[in-house]
Amino acid sequence: MDVAPRTRFAPSPTGFLHVGGVRTALYNWLVARQSQGEFILRIEDTDAARNREEWVEGIFDSMRWIGLDWDELYRQSERRELYLRAAVKLEEGGKAYWCDCAREDIDARAAARKGPPGYDGFCRERSLGNGDGRALRFRTSDEGATIVPDVIRGAPSFDNVTLDDPVIVRSSGDPMFVLANVVDDLDMKITHVIRGEEHLPTTPKYLLLWDALGGGEHPTFAHVPVLVNEKRQKLSKRRDPVALEQYRDEGYLPEVMLNYLGLLGWSSPDGEEKFTIDEMLANFRLEDVGNSPAFFDVTKLRAFNGDAIRALSTDDFITRVAPWLQAPFTPWTPEAFDGEVFARLAPLVQERVFRLSEVPEMVDFVFLDDPPVDEASWAKAMKPHAAALLDAVIVSYETCPWESEDLKDRLIEAGEALDLKLKFAQAPVRVAVTGRSVGPPLFESLEVMGRERVLARLRDARGRL
């Protein structure tokens, strides 16, 4: 019974892709790709109230960016009839019933009997027909237990009495998540349900529904631990930076995102933490996925990203940083940018950034006519000796050969005349030219900028002292 796996990633359109979702997508993708199976992308947009076409497009873009390709694509909004037919079948088979209880009624009854909150099966035997304001509920069993065999959690068992009858069709006539989910998994012949741990408590309902629909053999489940924040709460849209798109815009490399996400809950057998998607493909095993929540630590992601950027060839780096060298990421005008100048600075910058979005601010002084001056840097660098030093450097730079080595030697000379070590002598020049106390190596930057512009800035700074 070794059938090729069919796995699925089922995001709902919310305007962005949740990094936790991307990780489960990755695991699903790996399982499918490892064994000539199929990876299915299913847009769970049954909630018409929040469903925008551009959000769906965004999911496609992000999936392509991260490199997870899919074999089949479905949108639940286009499959409504299928779910409704299943609902009718359940109702006709006596496995679902109509209910007109309002939330307040349900809560009031729960409070009155001092029992746990939740639906009490009030309408089970009322034999209500379909009608205005009525929702269809699935009748769960009151006897026995449902166990969920799970690749990474063992076999948690749930007593069926604790299961509320879930609404499967809203009073609006729209199908609900559980129904659509089970019907689709059945219809699409999904073999592995790999999803977030938050779905584990509702899996018994899934299984009961599966059986009621005559589904036969159950899929293999793997409920992967949630991703948490520093307070160990599930990563949420409201309080945590969870959007994959945000990381993309900040200049994290897609292969690093995948690597880091893969590392959260799984480790390579050889203990190597840096791995490619192909290496993951070769070594990944679902049963090796950990079972405790992992903190999404951007600090480590950042470190890995910096390493990956430095490992790029200069040409690759230039190619990949290109999008950040234009609007809206740059303070300079398009005409002011010079690709050849940037190419000379690129290796210097490449070694100093952790995210591609940090590049513009590191080279902006080269492409801006009048770069902003950081006041704190100015105050720190422009000590009493600065005037004399700048005077000397200006004179020296007016005639010296315009090569970084010469520029360095001349500054050393000027500094020594004032009894300043290079460490201190370079500061006024750096701030005068770049506006800041930190940046790429100074003399290479000066060389690239050219004598006239450098001299102009030095004189300008001297004048402000």
Place this chain on the structure above:
RNA sequence: GGUCCCAUCGUCUAGAGGCCUAGGACACCACCCUCUCAAGGUGGCGACACGGGUUCGAAUCCCGUUGGGACUGCCA
């Protein structure tokens, strides 16, 4: 409240009864290198939640406690 899940350095993890005076990575600290900042090099700090069992022997197995989390929607 109920149901379920989880528990090794600050963080991600290695660890499937002796290989563990618990290994690696990120972070942090110190030193070296150095034109700033990074990078790099060297070294350091740092954990088996607690209590009972089982066993010759437990981070590893069992039970309990404590702690954390998820779910408990006519959201997905």
